[in-house]
Amino acid sequence: MFSNKESFKENFKKRVEMLCGKSFSESTSRDHYETLGLMIREYVSNDWIKTNEKYLAVKGKQVFYLSIEYLLGKLLRQNLINLGVEGLVEKGLEELGIVLEELEEIEPDAGLGNGGLGRLAACFLDSLASLNLPGHGHGIRYKHGLFEQKIVNGYQVELPEQWLRSGNVWEIRKADLAVQIPFWGKVEAKMENGRLVFHHLHTETVTAVPYDVPVVGYHCKTVNTLRLWNAEPAQFPINKDILQYKRRTEAISEFLYPDDTHDEGKILRLKQQYFLVSASLQSIIRSYKKQHGSLNELHQQICIHINDTHPVLAIPELMRILIDEEGFGWDEAWHITKNTISYTNHTTLSEALEKWPIHIFQPLLPRIYMIVNEINERFCRELWEETPGDWDRIAKLSIIADGYVKMAHLAIVGSFSVNGVARLHTEILKEREMQPFYQLFPDKFNNKTNGIAHRRWLLKANPKLSTLISERIGNSWTSAPHELINLLKYQEDRSLLKELGKIKRANKEMLADIIYKQNGITVDPQAIFDVQVKRLHAYKRQLLNVLHILHLYNRILEDSSFRMIPRVFIFGAKASPGYYYAKKIIKLINTVADKVNNDPRVGDQMKVIFLENYRVSLAEKIFTAADVSEQISTASKEASGTGNMKFMINGALTIGTLDGANIEIHERVGDENIFIFGLTAEEVLHYYRHGGYDSDEYYHHDSRIQQIVDQLVNGFFPDVHNEFEPIFDSLLEENDQYFVLKDFASYAETQRKIGEAFKDQISWQKKCLVNIAHAGYFSSDRTIREYAKDIWDIHPVT
Incomplete structure (x- = not known):
């Protein structure tokens, strides 16, 4: 056809x-x-x-990638x-x-993901198929994504994201492959045929129905599978409220990341996690047994990869299946399990490492809790035998402690590989966050720097640039992205550099049209498009960006001789519904935008734009039009970042801290092709360990900082009353946890240098070309090859 x-x-x-x-x-x-x-x-x-x-x-290993989200676009x-x-x-x-x-x-846009974690999973699926590698994804078929974001009077308003309203043309429902997932109930142990057997009774059972989506490889015959599980009622229980059961069941696959500020939300999130892993493992093992029969060599034929801690219950669930359903002894089951599971950690934030209260975990998943408890008991016994009497060490490493089940601890103990997602991130895990585990299991830890699906973020998103590249170096870069490095020989080719500038200008004009349609604001495509689009979180420091904008606004008003290179500051971000502080930052950005955009004294020097409902399809338009990529997280806090790579491959220049993958981008492009500022990770970690930072000092000794911080609360924004007091307090009363004031002067000076550099367009485009040329390393093809070789032991099947 x-x-x-x-x-x-x-x-x-x-x-x-x-x-x-x-x-x-x-x-x-x-x-x-x-x-x-x-x-x-x-x-x-x-x-x-x-x-x-x-x-x-074909004989050989397959990988099954378990992720709570997939941001497919x-x-x-x-x-x-x-x-x-x-x-x-x-x-x-x-x-x-x-x-x-x-x-x-x-x-x-499929509502199956939210941020970098889900987009990474989507990029990995693309690369697995395009490299002919036997790898499939498993996730949840959420009826509604995180939410559709509307900005009303500057505030974020969350509406249901109804992406399935008209169905999903790509999926195939496989009702014949449905499996049953038990919750609640109680466990009885009985001696049967000389062995202890466990029966999970009086459960509330949910049916998991798979919907399969084809994952098409690039210019090859491989079509892998993304299997998404939908929660549906099983047989309706007798003598129970049927409607309530139906609602509880369907809620499991209703929303991505339900609010977990209360126990009801926590129970739902934990249900989602077990629903995902139990359905996936039952499916994987049913298929495996058809092919191989016995599960004795499961770990030699299958790798189950858990993307962050959300699917960590795969470890006790695999143990449950092996022991309760397949009759394995504990030691044999544990050997298979810990050699089947591999784990990627995605955070350096200790507060973001998942832990579940026992009072929720134990009644909801009684058999799974028993197995986790047994894993913990045996692990602690090993620690005791190694260093008798060292209770502190055992307390630090224990999987269950202080009334909680610690999911990252379970992930490390129950897997054969633990990887970080950028070199700095992995070193921080080894030296700080997970140091005791690294000392115990040094061979488990390894690094796999993230990558992006360059075919989506360059070939699809930026066809004019893709065509220009192919005209100069041929089109084999589409399958061999490292060949982008061949662009370096055109650094002095003025005609190519001018063509780069024309393409960027055309992309900026398209984004300017979107901005006008969505925001009703006219922006100048000749201005610098300075972009920060990512999840709204304090450590990502959208606050530093907007405070600097406020400083520039003050300069324009106070100094009639001051002229800046015209800029359009563009933001896009969703804040989690329960994240009060992040929502205040969104309100601040929009409040500053209203003031700046409606002040005739600013003229054409500056516009501030917040693009609502940031998503993959909008991101494809934004990345291609950006001149400046804001990657300004507090050093040591961003595990990797992938937005930095998407901007880079589209010829935007990074302003960033030496954090996450920024470090590796910096090493490749060199000092002159990136704008680095601020504290290093070592300096930040030194402050956290030894103290010595006083935000008041910066407030009192830098008049610029004092002015902009005071403007948050002194009536400068007359219609918002006490709206920004929590932000003011976070900077001064709470001592500025993310060093916004400490890095302000360095950031402002670096931004000034960007303005100067932009004046020489040939030199600027040369910097852009160098970034594009080095972006091939940051393709997810490279990342997946490393996973395939170093962790999963899978090989192309053609």
């Missing part, structure tokens, strides 16, 4: 009429989108079946690109009077 343009057109028209029950002339854009999606799915189905058959026939054009038929389809549709771009707009 995609063999040539005429065949496609004929097939498409017939399919529209067959699927929609109306003549082609009466069909709508939605009819066209759904028909095209179904045609693509049908087209890949043969390769999808053959891929799965190959994996069954839109799949229509990406699938067409990967299949190599984008041009044919676009031209065929055009001749039928249909614009492919308009069909793309109909597709919703």
